[in-house]
Amino acid sequence: MFALVDCNNFYASCERLFNPALRTSPVVVLSNNDGCIIARSEEAKALGIQMGTPVFKCRELLRRHKVAVFSSNYPLYGDMSSRVMMTLAGLAPDIELYSIDEAFLAMSSFGRYDLTEYARLIRRRVRQHTGIPVCVGMAPTKTLAKVANRLAKKNPHYQGVCLLDRSELIASALAMTKAEDVWGIGRQSTKLLSLRNITTAADLAAAPAPWVRKHLHITGAKVQAELNGISCLPMELVRVAKQSICTSRSFGKSVSTWEELHQAVATFAGKCAVKLRKEGAAASLLTLFIGTSPFDDQQARYWGTKTVSLQYPTQNSMMLIRAAQSVLDLLFRGGYAYKKAGVIVSELSPLALAGRTLSLFADEAAADSEQSKKLMLLMDGINQRYGRGAVRIASENAGNWKPNQDCLSPCYTTRWGDILEVKG
């Protein structure tokens, strides 16, 4: 048995936690750059606000119903997430951290427990320790646990808990679930399935397996097997090392000068370097992309992307910034209104190995690893203690590209300065 614990309207719930006056009012959280709505409280959903709606299309609705609007505050959500996960880790022998607001728990050793009661306990405990409301779905496979969780969320009479442990229960749950709402079935698969009149999860479970294997490939075949109670997706107990790290942003205002793009690109490369050091990895490839708005029909469009290999694997901010900026010189075209840029580092190797990677430029590699390692360590230490950006590489500079964040809440749980501000 697997349990899937999923936080309700997670980002909206985090914002509400520290603002009890909003307990019963509609709350929405915006994407980066205050562009789209990416989280909604139940009250906001009831107003008909759809997931992913651009804010400018529903500004009037938000105003009319006095919806509380927040820019996204990832330090806050990340910290609340780890508190939820810590609580969950104490409630089952094995836990898989699936996303910022979801975890799978291994329930197979709970044979003698009343699982429904235990699921209720999980809900109570997380609520008590963190204030975050969650729903719990339990079933013999992960995909079915997802189905169960979804039912628990959508139907109030489940009171946040749904256990699918008998075949009649599973069958009726599948009949109630649309195929497109099954985990792993996206837009394209839905289109394909509907051509074959496969519209519910029950239809999908009963479809001819060879057809599913052929058209939905191995991923779809696993989904189908899981719906039929055959577990194909094991618990992933250890977080696997990242294969790539990306930092990208849409710009608050469009940018057309070489100088400003250089600042943005340096900042993104610098952030990638910090993430690399946190991950304990070094990168061998760097990709840069820059582009104009895909929505603006008036302006000329441009999308440029290029990948270069670095001389040796590195996590050094200066190396990565220099590399990114030199790629920018290749990609940059004058006369465009740039709206977005990003840096991806990939071909990651654990730093311990990276230091020993053979290089034609062994001296440079050695100098890089020894001296700059100390410098980077020092930089990270200072920024950890005195706040992000206390020291930075000079070319990392804010400009017109800086994303909008007009409704940002304080980092209530991760910044002393913000707490004092709240108190004051």
Add this chain to the structure above:
DNA sequence: TCTGGGGTCCTAGGACCC
């Protein structure tokens, strides 16, 4: 005026090898 960010896995097809 205004439309997110960060990932993974899979497949097809090309390049290349003997």
Add this chain to the structure above:
DNA sequence: TCTGGGGTCCTAGGACCC
């Protein structure tokens, strides 16, 4: 006139997830 068979590796792009 007629031009093999078997394999690996790499990459781009698609699909999906939250």
